[in-house]
Amino acid sequence: MLERVRASAVDRIVVVIGAHELEPTEPAVRCPDWELGPGASLRCGLRSLGSDVVAAVVVLADGPDLAPASIDRVVAAWREQRVPALAASYGGVRGHPVVLARELWPLVPDDGARSLGAVLVPCDDLGSPGDVDVADDLPAWLRPPPDER
Secondary structure, X not given: OHHHHHOOOOOOOOEEEOOOOOOXXXXXXXXXXXXXXXXXXXXXXXXOOXXXXXXXXXXXXXXXXOOHHHHHHHHHXXXXXXXXXXXXXEOOEXXXXXXXXXXXXXXXXXXXXHHHOOEEEEOHHHOOOOOOOOHHHOOHHHOOOHHHO
């Protein structure tokens, strides 16, 4: 995921660490309240950003096929429209990445920012980022060879 975000025009990355120990190659924020839900982790990450940051791009770690161009497309749409929230959509379904303007940050509930609503930015042509919840969800390109399992 970090490689995909680095390939976009995003100029600063913050990794939020919660349930699992990680050794990220980017600046990281530990979220002690991660058990409250994804919104708690999101709020931890947002609080770590400087007062000069007017909006944040949010991506999840479980979408390994995220196209860097989808990040750039959503950011460009936010710069043009300046609405509080924009989200990529795939087949008309809201997905990631999401751009949240600073005015929404204090409103993020524990269950995440989905309830805040967002203008959808179609990214169907870029392919869905995927959703890996268990090892069997991994795309073939990320799976170890059968003899290494």
